[in-house]
Amino acid sequence: MTKVLTDARSIRIKGRSFLAVVLSPDLPLDQWLERLDDLAARSAGFFLDRPVVLDVSELSIKKAELKQLIDDLAARKVRIMGIEGARPSQLTPEMPPAMKGGKPASDVEVTAQEPETEAEADVAATVSPAPQRQEAPQVRAIPQSLTIDEPVRSGQSIIFPEGDITIVGSVASGAEVIAGGSIHIYGTLRGRAMAGSIGNSNARIFCRRLEAELIAIDGIYKMAEDMDSSLRGHAVQLSLEGETIMADVLF
Amino acid sequence: MGKVIVVTSGKGGVGKTTSTAALGAALAQRNEKVAVVDFDVGLRNLDLVMGAERRVVYDLVNVINGDAKLPQALIRDKRLDTLFLLPASQTRDKDALTEEGVERVIGELKKYFDWVICDSPAGIEKGATLAMRHADVAVVVTNPEVSSVRDSDRIIGMLDSKTLKAENGERMEKHLLLTRYDSVRAERGDMLKVDDVLEILSIPLLGIIPESTDVLKASNLGAPVTLSDARSAPAQAYFEAARRLAGEIVPVTVPGEKRGIFGKLFGRKAA
Ligand SMILES: Nc1ncnc2c1ncn2[C@@H]1O[C@H](COP(=O)(O)OP(=O)(O)O)[C@@H](O)[C@H]1O
Ligand SMILES: [Mg+2]
Numbered sequence: 001m002t003k004v005l006t007d008a009r010s011i012r013i014k015g016r017s018f019l020a021v022v023l024s025p026d027l028p029l030d031q032w033l034e035r036l037d038d039l040a041a042r043s044a045g046f047f048l049d050r051p052v053v054l055d056v057s058e059l060s061i062k063k064a065e066l067k068q069l070i071d072d073l074a075a076r077k078v079r080i081m082g083i084e085g086a087r088p089s090q091l092t093p094e095m096p097p098a099m100k101g102g103k104p105a106s107d108v109e110v111t112a113q114e115p116e117t118e119a120e121a122d123v124a125a126t127v128s129p130a131p132q133r134q135e136a137p138q139v140r141a142i143p144q145s146l147t148i149d150e151p152v153r154s155g156q157s158i159i160f161p162e163g164d165i166t167i168v169g170s171v172a173s174g175a176e177v178i179a180g181g182s183i184h185i186y187g188t189l190r191g192r193a194m195a196g197s198i199g200n201s202n203a204r205i206f207c208r209r210l211e212a213e214l215i216a217i218d219g220i221y222k223m224a225e226d227m228d229s230s231l232r233g234h235a236v237q238l239s240l241e242g243e244t245i246m247a248d249v250l251f
Numbered sequence: 252m253g254k255v256i257v258v259t260s261g262k263g264g265v266g267k268t269t270s271t272a273a274l275g276a277a278l279a280q281r282n283e284k285v286a287v288v289d290f291d292v293g294l295r296n297l298d299l300v301m302g303a304e305r306r307v308v309y310d311l312v313n314v315i316n317g318d319a320k321l322p323q324a325l326i327r328d329k330r331l332d333t334l335f336l337l338p339a340s341q342t343r344d345k346d347a348l349t350e351e352g353v354e355r356v357i358g359e360l361k362k363y364f365d366w367v368i369c370d371s372p373a374g375i376e377k378g379a380t381l382a383m384r385h386a387d388v389a390v391v392v393t394n395p396e397v398s399s400v401r402d403s404d405r406i407i408g409m410l411d412s413k414t415l416k417a418e419n420g421e422r423m424e425k426h427l428l429l430t431r432y433d434s435v436r437a438e439r440g441d442m443l444k445v446d447d448v449l450e451i452l453s454i455p456l457l458g459i460i461p462e463s464t465d466v467l468k469a470s471n472l473g474a475p476v477t478l479s480d481a482r483s484a485p486a487q488a489y490f491e492a493a494r495r496l497a498g499e500i501v502p503v504t505v506p507g508e509k510r511g512i513f514g515k516l517f518g519r520k521a522a
Contacts, residue, residue: 151453153404153405153407153408154401154404154405154408155404155405155408155409156408169453170450170451172401172404172451173397173401173404174401174404174405175404188450
């Protein structure tokens with residue numbers, strides 16, 4: 001039996017990756033800022049309107065110093081959208097959010113406005129970005145999968161944008177599983193499962209028992225209270241048909 | 252070397268302190284040397300349940316800071332000479348606990364005692380993480396209701412990631428102690444069933460402690476229930492749980508039901 005789970009006006013929540021400029025400061029910070037100023041002087045406006053991520057993974061500084069660094073950058077009109085590689089103890093709620101899972105891209109050329117007289121500036125504008133879309137013809141990638149042999153506990157997130165996730169166990173209330181591909185749960189799904197999270201409408205969710213708080217495929221999502229109550233407690237397969245999540249009771 | 256047990260739950264008021272005292276006294280009555288340690292710095296309770304509140308001179312924080320030696324801070328139980336209490340400080344807060352300090356104290360306790368039972372504060376913050384950090388075994392105390400079960404699930408995730416054992420790639424031994432179980436309410440369906448809790452948490456069951464006024468009576472007397480009223484239903488359930496902790500195989504009975512449950516067996520066969 002197949003039931004329609006979504007109405008036409010569902011909200012889409014999608015994952016999307018963007019290229020950002022990554023700044024990786026080194027110690028001492030005042031000297032690094034000096035070099036940054038030098039770079040900025042030669043390429044006015046380089047950081048304007050660019051998403052900038054601050055990579056502090058190689059930097060052992062305290063919370064107060066990190067805050068000062070963010071302020072120093074703000075004073076230079078460099079706005080940080082996220083911080084990579086920080087320890088939780090370094091972060092405060094006022095700071096930009098922590099980011100992880102960044103993938104390297106080619107370095108960005110910082111074009112100097114004046115002829116590069118002091119071109120030796122190895123200003124680690126360690127930078128990556130170049131807001132170009134990655135639409136290079138892709139060789140069919142080998143499908144990737146992640147298998148978890150334990151229950152996913154409340155408060156845990158399993159995120160695997162590269163492919164399918166298989167869980168041999170249950171997904172607890174307050175836990176979440178996010179896959180680029182399909183999600184297979186050999187147990188009870190009580191938390192959240194989001195399949196096809198970076199844009200894959202063929203992704204599916206399978207679970208041995210559906211008690212989910214939220215399910216989503218390719219950005220189309222459904223909360224517990226919007227799900228047909230007769231599906232609860234059953235082994236279910238969820239898939240997308242157009243903009244509608246369909247559910248099949250499996251046994 | 253003794254075994255270090257953390258009694259933990261996430262949620263408050265579920266029976267951690269009661270269980271620490273009851274299991275401690277039950278193990279001590281087997282003639283094994285037991286230290287119960289109160290990690291609830293700032294909200295100490297274990298001394299009251301043990302009836303030792305008027306004998307507290309030094310506490311865990313004093314030992315950590317080097318203001319007192321461990322033997323000076325340990326309080327020997329008046330009724331059982333194998334049972335000792337290391338109280339928490341009531342005037343300090345959890346920031347007074349340091350990772351190195353806790354490691355040193357636990358390391359020392361392990362040398363002298365067969366069992367070191369750490370009564371964790373509620374929550375998932377520093378006090379709770381330090382209480383579980385050096386444990387060999389965790390007793391996860393849960394009441395048969397959804398919020399308690401979910402908090403326990405969260406704590407189990409932390410036991411599997413934030414403890415020394417987990418960081419060394421070993422598995423933390425975890426046991427579920429289902430407390431305040433009311434067979435009348437279970438019958439009416441007002442509480443989660445034992446099977447449901449086991450299915451959600453999927454860790455082995457150490458015991459089921461019935462809801463009972465005997466527990467309150469015992470704590471008003473300042474005695475672990477396994478000392479003050481050893482024949483009562485909760486005391487019997489704690490004695491059985493203590494035997495299971497010590498490695499004996501004792502089937503679990505659900506209060507109000509005749510049948511025993513042996514837990515789920517996850518067998519594995521070659522295909
Ligand atoms: N089995 C039980 N039956 C009745 N009351 C109980 C039982 N276990 C604990 N209690 C009561 O519940 C309250 C909280 O117990 P406590 O052990 O202090 O919890 P925690 O340490 O987890 O905060 C106390 O008043 C205690 O007497
Ligand atoms: Mg307590």
